Amino acid sequence: MPGIEKLPLEETLEDSPQTRSLLGVFEEDTAAISNYYTQLYQAMQRVYDAQNELSAATHLTSRLLKEYDKQRFPLGGDDEVMSSTLQQFSKVIDELSSCHAVLSTQLADAMMFPVTQFKERDLREILTLKEVFQIASDDHDAAINRYSRLSKRKDNDKVRAEVVEDVYTSRKKQHQTIMHYFCALNTLQYKKKTALLEPLLGYMQAQISFFKLGSENLTQQWEDFLGTIGTSVQNVRREMEEELGQMQQTIQEMESSCDPLYAPCDPDPAHSPVCRNLTRKQGYLYIRNKTGLVSSSWERQYFFTQGGNLMHQSRGEVAGGLVTDLDNCSVMAIDSDDRRFCFQVTSFDGKKVVTLQAESRKACEEWIATINNISRRIYLSENAEE
Amino acid sequence: MPAVHHKLLLEDALQDSPQTRSLLSVFEEDSGNLTEYTNQLLQTLQRVFGAQSEMGLATEQLSRQLLDYEKKNFALGKGDEEVITTLQSFAKSVGELNSLHSGLANQMADSMVFPLIQFREKDLTEISTLKEIFGIATDEHEAAMVKYSRLPKKKENEKLKADMMKEVAYTRRKQHQASLQYYCALNALQYRKRVAMLEPMLGYTQAQISFFKKGLEMVSKKMESFLSSVSDMTQNIQTQLDAEAEAMRMVQKELLSVEDTVYMPDKETETVNRTLIQKAGYLNIRNKTGLVTTAWDRLFFFTQGGNLMCQPRGAVAGGMVLDLDNSSVMAVECEDRRYCFQITSPSGKTSMILQAESKKEYEEWICTVNNISRQIYLTDNPE
Numbered sequence: 001m002p003g004i005e006k007l008p009l010e011e012t013l014e015d016s017p018q019t020r021s022l023l024g025v026f027e028e029d030t031a032a033i034s035n036y037y038t039q040l041y042q043a044m045q046r047v048y049d050a051q052n053e054l055s056a057a058t059h060l061t062s063r064l065l066k067e068y069d070k071q072r073f074p075l076g077g078d079d080e081v082m083s084s085t086l087q088q089f090s091k092v093i094d095e096l097s098s099c100h101a102v103l104s105t106q107l108a109d110a111m112m113f114p115v116t117q118f119k120e121r122d123l124r125e126i127l128t129l130k131e132v133f134q135i136a137s138d139d140h141d142a143a144i145n146r147y148s149r150l151s152k153r154k155d156n157d158k159v160r161a162e163v164v165e166d167v168y169t170s171r172k173k174q175h176q177t178i179m180h181y182f183c184a185l186n187t188l189q190y191k192k193k194t195a196l197l198e199p200l201l202g203y204m205q206a207q208i209s210f211f212k213l214g215s216e217n218l219t220q221q222w223e224d225f226l227g228t229i230g231t232s233v234q235n236v237r238r239e240m241e242e243e244l245g246q247m248q249q250t251i252q253e254m255e256s257s258c259d260p261l262y263a264p265c266d267p268d269p270a271h272s273p274v275c276r277n278l279t280r281k282q283g284y285l286y287i288r289n290k291t292g293l294v295s296s297s298w299e300r301q302y303f304f305t306q307g308g309n310l311m312h313q314s315r316g317e318v319a320g321g322l323v324t325d326l327d328n329c330s331v332m333a334i335d336s337d338d339r340r341f342c343f344q345v346t347s348f349d350g351k352k353v354v355t356l357q358a359e360s361r362k363a364c365e366e367w368i369a370t371i372n373n374i375s376r377r378i379y380l381s382e383n384a385e386e
Numbered sequence: 387m388p389a390v391h392h393k394l395l396l397e398d399a400l401q402d403s404p405q406t407r408s409l410l411s412v413f414e415e416d417s418g419n420l421t422e423y424t425n426q427l428l429q430t431l432q433r434v435f436g437a438q439s440e441m442g443l444a445t446e447q448l449s450r451q452l453l454d455y456e457k458k459n460f461a462l463g464k465g466d467e468e469v470i471t472t473l474q475s476f477a478k479s480v481g482e483l484n485s486l487h488s489g490l491a492n493q494m495a496d497s498m499v500f501p502l503i504q505f506r507e508k509d510l511t512e513i514s515t516l517k518e519i520f521g522i523a524t525d526e527h528e529a530a531m532v533k534y535s536r537l538p539k540k541k542e543n544e545k546l547k548a549d550m551m552k553e554v555a556y557t558r559r560k561q562h563q564a565s566l567q568y569y570c571a572l573n574a575l576q577y578r579k580r581v582a583m584l585e586p587m588l589g590y591t592q593a594q595i596s597f598f599k600k601g602l603e604m605v606s607k608k609m610e611s612f613l614s615s616v617s618d619m620t621q622n623i624q625t626q627l628d629a630e631a632e633a634m635r636m637v638q639k640e641l642l643s644v645e646d647t648v649y650m651p652d653k654e655t656e657t658v659n660r661t662l663i664q665k666a667g668y669l670n671i672r673n674k675t676g677l678v679t680t681a682w683d684r685l686f687f688f689t690q691g692g693n694l695m696c697q698p699r700g701a702v703a704g705g706m707v708l709d710l711d712n713s714s715v716m717a718v719e720c721e722d723r724r725y726c727f728q729i730t731s732p733s734g735k736t737s738m739i740l741q742a743e744s745k746k747e748y749e750e751w752i753c754t755v756n757n758i759s760r761q762i763y764l765t766d767n768p769e
Contacts, residue, residue, distance in 0.1 A: 029461040054437035190627035211601035240577035
């Protein structure tokens with residue numbers, strides 16, 4: 001490759017400042033490379049992390065759609081089509097999620113691994129070699145310094161020999177380490193290029209695989225399915241609009257027609273004739289409960305007849321409970337606690353007495369009449385009237 | 387899709403029986419479950435959207451980082467042109483990928499996340515608002531009924547009785563109206579929930595299909611041939627690296643296989659070359675640092691023509707120390723150090739004391755300086 005500069009191994013023994021200067025340039029370049037590479041590593045790490053997150057989130061979506069089944073919606077009875085449609089979507093998204101997982105793995109192997117290797121191995125090696133060389137250089141400097149101070153007098157041969165030995169050892173060590181260091185720096189000039197290109201190659205190739213795999217999965221079959229769903233959704237919308245329209249219309253009609261029904265009682269008896277032929281009736285009444293010797297409370301409950309029985313049901317109860325058997329019972333209007341519209345039902349054996357209050361005079365009379373009818377078993381005859 | 391089966395009957399609203407209330411509570415429970423599930427689904431979809439957006443940003447950052455390489459002006463950047471153009475091509479492709487990702491993220495926002503948020507903020511919120519209103523209206527009606535049922539039989543204060551009746555009628559109407567709207571909304575919800583859950587799924591899947599189509603187009607043959615050329619380039623570099631590494635190994639071996647004695651500072655058996663007119667090497671130079679103190683610095687000295695130059699470690703170039711023309715050099719005793727010599731300028735004004743590393747170096751430096759001083763380097767037979 002033209003232009004790649006080299007640190008000359010041949011000049012390492014002399015170790016001139018020029019050589020050190022050139023080394024300085026290489027070290028500066030290495031630091032800049034290291035800096036750039038750290039940022040590149042961060043950028044790639046970010047892509048890799050994003051891919052993992054995308055993969056995980058897609059997988060979660062698929063799972064959540066699958067779990068729609070287990071939700072137990074109380075009104076879920078008619079939801080089989082909905083459930084199976086969501087299952088289908090879950091399947092598509094699951095396939096997508098596995099494409100993402102494959103891409104994640106490929107990015108790990110072909111992009112992150114080489115980047116990490118270069119950072120953790122090659123660049124770190126340079127730093128280590130630099131340190132080792134620095135130590136060797138310092139050792140040599142110290143040794144040569146001691147050597148320079150050796151006296152002219154031929155005394156202490158032992159010390160002299162030791163110092164000379166030190167210079168020899170440290171100089172040899174320095175020579176070795178600097179050559180090792182130079183070699184690493186020289187090969188770095190090549191490695192830094194491959195370290196840039198390999199991960200990018202890996203990244204691109206993984207993307208190509210990803211798009212190929214994904215397209216294979218999202219076949220025409222899915223597009224047809226989506227078309228069907230799209231049409232269904234349109235239909236549901238339309239149905240809903242119709243339904244809503246009808247309901248609003250009904251509401252409007254009701255609001256006008258129900259107006260007279262809101263008043264609890266009508267002062268004019270001619271407007272609301274009492275029907276005395278009923279054998280069934282239902283509606284809200286107040287029931288009197290004795291709470292103590294002289295005290296009582298009145299509770300509003302929903303009452304309805306069922307065959308020959310009087311039932312009651314509070315709001316919140318799922319089903320009605322028996323109040324009393326109306327067969328041969330007696331019922332009459334009474335005064336109670338200075339309340340209007342009260343009547344009393346006494347069971348056949350006299351044991352059960354129920355005091356009730358209706359909403360209006362009409363309601364009161366109709367309840368009395370109806371209970372009388374049931375009591376006399378008119379509901380069993382052929383001319384029973386609702 | 388078959389018709390929705392479950393409906394709250396509007397006609398039952400006025401009677402307001404417990405059975406109707408019971409059915410209502412089933413609808414309310416269903417709506418509650420639906421709200422919970424929708425929240426979970428929305429959270430998950432937002433997470434997907436978040437990840438997709440992040441991918442777009444990360445890809446953009448990568449593309450930018452690749453373009454940055456050129457601006458770095460690396461000290462040893464000569465010969466990097468091939469790499470730079472390759473990085474630029476990569477940056478372009480990554481940039482294209484980034485716009486795909488951003489497009490997908492936008493589509494997700496519009497057709498996947500937004501409809502579900504709308505469902506929650508509009509439709510589900512409406513249900514809870516209507517529920518509240520109905521609850522209040524019910525309580526008001528109950529309160530009015532309690533007061534009404536306590537009205538005495540005696541025909542006194544007829545005005546109060548009339549007002550009471552009006553209040554019952556009023557609260558009853560309000561409750562009826564509230565219940566009608568509430569039932570209506572709950573019934574509509576059974577349709578809305580289908581739309582609300584299927585539309586985002588439709589949007590998501592359609593966006594993905596479009597994404598993959600565009601992506602596949604992008605990574606067409608053109609990309610594959612580019613990548614294979616890059617792969618070739620990488621192979622080449624690797625081959626060169628291996629060759630270079632091998633060559634250096636050989637050189638190293640050679641250089642290290644020299645006699646060990648090369649590391650000895652003072653070799654007795656070395657021959658002195660007395661005819662040199664240039665020399666370079668480390669010498670210690672003596673500096674007076676105070677009245678009686680001195681320091682010796684180890685510096686690199688070299689001759690350049692008729693000049694003596696010196697370069698400390700860390701300096702980029704040498705600086706002139708002394709013009710050696712007609713200078714005098716001689717051996718000198720100094721501070722009990724061996725191999726010292728002194729160079730004095732012709733005028734006698736400047737002199738310096740230097741210490742060499744070995745006898746050989748000492749003798750050679752003295753000879754060389756002498757040779758230069760007497761301008762022997764200018765003769766026809768320089769060595």
